[in-house]
Amino acid sequence: MDQYVVFGNPIGHSKSPLIHRLFAEQTGQDLEYATLLAPLDEFSDCARGFFKQGSGGNVTVPFKEEAYRLCDSLTARAQRAGAVNTLSKLADGTLQGDNTDGAGLVRDLTVNAGVELAGKRILILGAGGAVRGVLEPILAHKPQSLVIANRTVEKAEQLAREFDEPGAGGGQRVCLVAGAGGCDHQCHLGEPGRGNAADCR
Known part of the structure; x- marks a missing residue:
């Protein structure tokens, strides 16, 4: 089962797991989506640890600019924004950042x-x-x-x-x-x- 999270601090308020579970049910996808409370000074280590097994994630405050610096590649709109709210693990194991905000x-x-x-x-x-x-x-x-x-x-x-x-x-x-x-x-x-x-x- 593919694993996804939303990184943030604080993050307990997030409705992303509920929203993505409903999306998965509607589109017939088998996935798990959870919140991940990243320590304020350890986002990069936290993200790298998750992506050893995880497939993708969303990023919320206060980590969007740090996520931008973490990525191996960026979409054009993420480059222009200088911030990332979506992380995807590509087939070669590298991380691509996007910004859909x-x-x-x-x-x-x-x-x-x-x-x-x-x-x-x-x-x-x-x-x-x-x-x-x-x-x-x-x-x-x-x-x-x-x-x-x-x-x-x-x-x-x-x-x-x-x-x-x-x-x-x-x-x-x-x-x-x-x-x-x-x-x-x-x-x-x-x-x-x-x-x-x-x-x-």
Whole structure:
């Protein structure tokens, strides 16, 4: 039986095992999916230990950027994001990293919630690995502006520099702000207790 996990710390709140069990039942796959609490300073060792037998895994806070550095190969979107939320063991035993955060969030907003992102002012709260994965897919929909607000200003500044590009009107598209006013949509991407992964309004 193929074994899969979701790595995180904390991780007990995760609904991923339930979701993947239902997926497996619907698609007729024989697999086991569990949570794996990785020590904060031992993610790489923990992941390597699991992949001696495991087939793949998901990665959540706070390990997405560390997972990026662990991989032997990366998909194009993971390379652009600089963070990984999906690990796959290839046939040769190497690890490939992908980032599905942005594609998933944008699909949920545009298809399931019917939100049009083009021309909108968007505020993202946080500047961690999850945010790195969603910036480019959101910017591809050409919002008027995208504002990053974060407790650690330096991390937000770094992301703004990496992903900033001119908007449709020639102005700055990615910027920093201390408050959250004047935006059409607000998304918090981060830890439990600090908002849900898609706490958008």
